[in-house]
Amino acid sequence: MYHEIANDIINKINQGDFDTKLPTEQELMARYGVSRNTIRRAIDVVYQRGLLRRVQGSGYYINRQPSASKAIMNLSAGTGNAMHSAETHLTSKVVTFDKVNVDHEYARLMHVPDGTEMYRVVRLRSLEGELYCLEQAYFLTKLIPVLTVEAVNDSILTFLKETYAITPTSSDDFVSVEQLTADQASLLERPVGDSVLCLSQLNYCGNGTFFNYSITHYVYPGIHFYFHAAPLASN
Amino acid sequence: MYHEIANDIINKINQGDFDTKLPTEQELMARYGVSRNTIRRAIDVVYQRGLLRRVQGSGYYINRQPSASKAIMNLSAGTGNAMHSAETHLTSKVVTFDKVNVDHEYARLMHVPDGTEMYRVVRLRSLEGELYCLEQAYFLTKLIPVLTVEAVNDSILTFLKETYAITPTSSDDFVSVEQLTADQASLLERPVGDSVLCLSQLNYCGNGTFFNYSITHYVYPGIHFYFHAAPLASN
DNA sequence: ATTGATTTGTTCGTATGTATC
DNA sequence: GGATACATACGAACAAATCAA
Numbered sequence: 225m226y227h228e229i230a231n232d233i234i235n236k237i238n239q240g241d242f243d244t245k246l247p248t249e250q251e252l253m254a255r256y257g258v259s260r261n262t263i264r265r266a267i268d269v270v271y272q273r274g275l276l277r278r279v280q281g282s283g284y285y286i287n288r289q290p291s292a293s294k295a296i297m298n299l300s301a302g303t304g305n306a307m308h309s310a311e312t313h314l315t316s317k318v319v320t321f322d323k324v325n326v327d328h329e330y331a332r333l334m335h336v337p338d339g340t341e342m343y344r345v346v347r348l349r350s351l352e353g354e355l356y357c358l359e360q361a362y363f364l365t366k367l368i369p370v371l372t373v374e375a376v377n378d379s380i381l382t383f384l385k386e387t388y389a390i391t392p393t394s395s396d397d398f399v400s401v402e403q404l405t406a407d408q409a410s411l412l413e414r415p416v417g418d419s420v421l422c423l424s425q426l427n428y429c430g431n432g433t434f435f436n437y438s439i440t441h442y443v444y445p446g447i448h449f450y451f452h453a454a455p456l457a458s459n
Numbered sequence: 460m461y462h463e464i465a466n467d468i469i470n471k472i473n474q475g476d477f478d479t480k481l482p483t484e485q486e487l488m489a490r491y492g493v494s495r496n497t498i499r500r501a502i503d504v505v506y507q508r509g510l511l512r513r514v515q516g517s518g519y520y521i522n523r524q525p526s527a528s529k530a531i532m533n534l535s536a537g538t539g540n541a542m543h544s545a546e547t548h549l550t551s552k553v554v555t556f557d558k559v560n561v562d563h564e565y566a567r568l569m570h571v572p573d574g575t576e577m578y579r580v581v582r583l584r585s586l587e588g589e590l591y592c593l594e595q596a597y598f599l600t601k602l603i604p605v606l607t608v609e610a611v612n613d614s615i616l617t618f619l620k621e622t623y624a625i626t627p628t629s630s631d632d633f634v635s636v637e638q639l640t641a642d643q644a645s646l647l648e649r650p651v652g653d654s655v656l657c658l659s660q661l662n663y664c665g666n667g668t669f670f671n672y673s674i675t676h677y678v679y680p681g682i683h684f685y686f687h688a689a690p691l692a693s694n
Numbered sequence: 695a696t697t698g699a700t701t702t703g704t705t706c707g708t709a710t711g712t713a714t715c
Numbered sequence: 716g717g718a719t720a721c722a723t724a725c726g727a728a729c730a731a732a733t734c735a736a
Contacts, residue, residue: 261726268691278667279733284702394689421636432512446635450633451686453629453630483719485720497704514713515714516722
């Protein structure tokens with residue numbers, strides 16, 4: 225219930241249906257026909273997405289979002305949704321698609337046993353003809369017995385959702401500056417050793433089990449990662 | 460109330476008081492003498508910090524945290540708390556401490572009028588003798604009429620908390636790779652044009668008003684930013 | 695400047711649904 | 716199937732911050 229309401233509010237905000245403030249809780253309760261607790265829970269979701277700031281005694285104010293540049297990748301909503309924002313316009317060229325048994329180093333990164341079998345998908349992604357990133361992703365074959373070529377060429381996440389009902393619900397994210405290896409550099413048409421933004425993600429699905437690791441190098445000019453930190457507070 | 464409980468649980472987790480699971484909600488209710496709603500609210504806070512994964516019908520499992528390397532900066536808890544983790548061991552050398560009227564470019568970044576008066580604090584920070592980062596911070600003099608030399612040499616955030624009851628509650632964060640200017644390079648003892656990790660933060664306090672902007676260049680070897688994304692879910 | 699109404703923040707109690715064991 | 720444990724929802728009350736008369 226509160227999920228639907230949260231999504232509805234998010235969509236309305238993105239459509240600009242509200243001016244600067246959200247309606248009051250009372251009005252939202254009436255509009256959706258639910259209790260105050262449910263409305264507040266829905267608003268928690270929206271707030272945690274960074275779309276609102278809340279002021280006691282006054283109301284919920286809509287945050288001006290950071291300039292929606294193609295060069296800004298929003299990581300606030302978690303992996304699943306970050307994909308939808310800018311990544312919908314990305315085109316992919318599959319470089320590698322096979323099964324591998326991960327070596328010791330990768331196994332340690334993912335906290336899986338040495339030699340665990342995984343799908344490996346390497347994709348070169350572009351935005352309107354300009355190289356965007358080189359993505360190297362691994363999926364547990366134990367959880368995802370079959371991964372099709374169509375899915376890899378299209379959207380892997382929607383395939384996983386539709387076929388296996390697997391959706392990333394949480395992730396561990398590491399950001400660093402890395403220097404391109406010869407292989408990476410040639411694919412990305414960059415000098416060897418060039419310093420680029422690098423994002424490593426460990427993705428977990430509903431019940432908290434690990435299912436995917438990916439490491440992505442971003443070369444799009446002026447690329448930034450953005451996220452809004454709005455802890456539920458505790459100090 | 461739920462803030463204190465959340466903090467207590469966080470501390471207990473960090474001390475290793477629990478093995479792999481948290482006690483059940485029932486037991487926590489009894490232990491803290493509060494209702495289930497309050498316990499769940501507290502657990503929401505802990506969860507959102509990335510310390511737990513929740514499995515319906517089973518329990519709350521404690522996440523193994525990423526290796527607590529000095530080279531990993533945890534951004535999950537929001538600005539205020541990220542400071543406490545690794546930054547307590549940082550030593551600061553103040554490079555610049557003055558008042559300025561921000562120019563057009565900076566004013567636009569911060570969404571304040573041109574020429575707004577702000578404190579400027581530039582600090583070179585080290586970890587155990589090794590250069591860590593170069594931090595350039597701006598504070599609205601309108602909100603913080605007086606900022607002392609002692610505070611700048613020590614912890615600015617605790618000063619703001621104790622003196623003005625100002626604590627960052629949310630922030631907009633931008634991560635990018637930047638090349639060092641001549642000034643930055645000489646301070647950081649690096650070659651000019653060296654590519655380093657850069658973090659820009661807009662910090663907001665309780666009622667959602669902006670009070671601080673900072674841009675920090677990190678040069679610590681192997682530095683990584685870490686954050687755990689655990690949305691309240693909405694899909 | 696004080697008061698009173700509005701609006702969000704916190705906490706309690708209770709009931710029912712759903713996943714796990 | 717039954718017991719346990721977390722997820723969701725409703726209703727109610729009071730506190731605290733804001734705002735307008």
